[in-house]
Amino acid sequence: MIPIAFSPDVIDARETGKPIVALESTIITHGMPHPQNVETATLVEKTVRENGAVPATIAVMNGTLHIGLTSAELDQLAQAKGVAKLSRADLATCIATGGTGATTVAATMIAARFAGIHVFATGGIGGVHRGAEETFDISADLQELAQTPVTVVAAGAKAILDLSKTLEVLETLGVPVIAFGQSKLPAFWSRNSDLKAPLRMDTSADIARAHLMRQALDLPGGQLVANPIPEADEIPNEKILPLIEKALAEAHRLGLSGKAVTPFLLQRIFELTDGASLKANTALVLNNARLAAKIAHELMTQTA
Ligand code: PSU
Numbered sequence: 534m535i536p537i538a539f540s541p542d543v544i545d546a547r548e549t550g551k552p553i554v555a556l557e558s559t560i561i562t563h564g565m566p567h568p569q570n571v572e573t574a575t576l577v578e579k580t581v582r583e584n585g586a587v588p589a590t591i592a593v594m595n596g597t598l599h600i601g602l603t604s605a606e607l608d609q610l611a612q613a614k615g616v617a618k619l620s621r622a623d624l625a626t627c628i629a630t631g632g633t634g635a636t637t638v639a640a641t642m643i644a645a646r647f648a649g650i651h652v653f654a655t656g657g658i659g660g661v662h663r664g665a666e667e668t669f670d671i672s673a674d675l676q677e678l679a680q681t682p683v684t685v686v687a688a689g690a691k692a693i694l695d696l697s698k699t700l701e702v703l704e705t706l707g708v709p710v711i712a713f714g715q716s717k718l719p720a721f722w723s724r725n726s727d728l729k730a731p732l733r734m735d736t737s738a739d740i741a742r743a744h745l746m747r748q749a750l751d752l753p754g755g756q757l758v759a760n761p762i763p764e765a766d767e768i769p770n771e772k773i774l775p776l777i778e779k780a781l782a783e784a785h786r787l788g789l790s791g792k793a794v795t796p797f798l799l800q801r802i803f804e805l806t807d808g809a810s811l812k813a814n815t816a817l818v819l820n821n822a823r824l825a826a827k828i829a830h831e832l833m834t835q836t837a
């Protein structure tokens with residue numbers, strides 16, 4: 534028996550067959566500072582609702598796996614200190630020992646699949662870090678996409694990562710990487726990278742059909758939808774790249790490794806851009822929530 538708690542909204546959605554979109558919580562506890570984290574999380578949930586789906590933010594609180602948080606729980610998590618960052622390796626141990634932890638993309642996918650949720654919106658996924666040939670730092674998110682059947686909507690991957698190595702690993706793992714509405718791979722703060730996306734789709738209906746086709750073929754693993762940040766919210770590469778380099782050099786000097794790397798870089802880039810990175814981050818998560826809700830809606834329609 535797993536101690537699991539569904540929020541009242543998610544219980545209702547499951548009973549009445551409404552589309553549900555999963556949301557991660559590491560972006561709240563380790564990706565953004567307070568109070569912008571809870572403001573953004575609340576806006577993301579609202580955006581999912583406005584686009585015809587029910588949000589299910591996922592986290593472990595005091596040993597209970599939550600599928601959907603009430604606003605009081607969201608508030609509590611956003612202010613909590615010392616929250617663990619949970620990936621595939623530590624989700625079960627956290628629940629088993631009564632701990633509190635926020636779920637990364639990998640752990641959110643596991644929980645979503647367990648709860649029968651097929652679509653998940655986030656900001657950026659983890660990937661192959663720059664210098665991975667030395668450090669072996671490759672996010673467990675990539676393996677998860679290879680084995681857990683959830684469609685993940687993200688804005689591509691940040692330039693704190695090595696984008697082309699990330700694409701190569703995803704190709705090896707057999708993960709479809711689908712750029713939405715364009716041919717180039719989006720690069721998080723910028724609409725375009727210099728890389729061509731392996732696949733392109735222009736409608737949520739096509740993405741839903743592809744998800745169902747993988748299911749019909751009995752293929753394990755999910756799909757990564759790379760949704761470009763809205764034009765008005767882009768940060769030009771030439772502005773952000775030098776700041777990323779600076780943050781990376783600091784992380785290197787501090788000898789950071791493992792789970793600490795990504796949160797440190799996100800926090801430093803926030804500081805170095807005077808908060809501009811956070812504004813863009815919020816805009817792109819909302820944009821992903823919109824698309825994810827449409828895909829979840831399409832999945833319902835096509836299976837009705
Ligand atoms: N990338 C972002 N924002 C984030 C993360 C990644 O742009 O908040 C978080 C996600 O939860 C992702 C995790 O799953 O970091 C990846 O961490 P790691 O690199 O340690 O696997």
Ligand code: MN
Nearest residue numbers: 670671672791
């Ligand atoms: Mn890592």
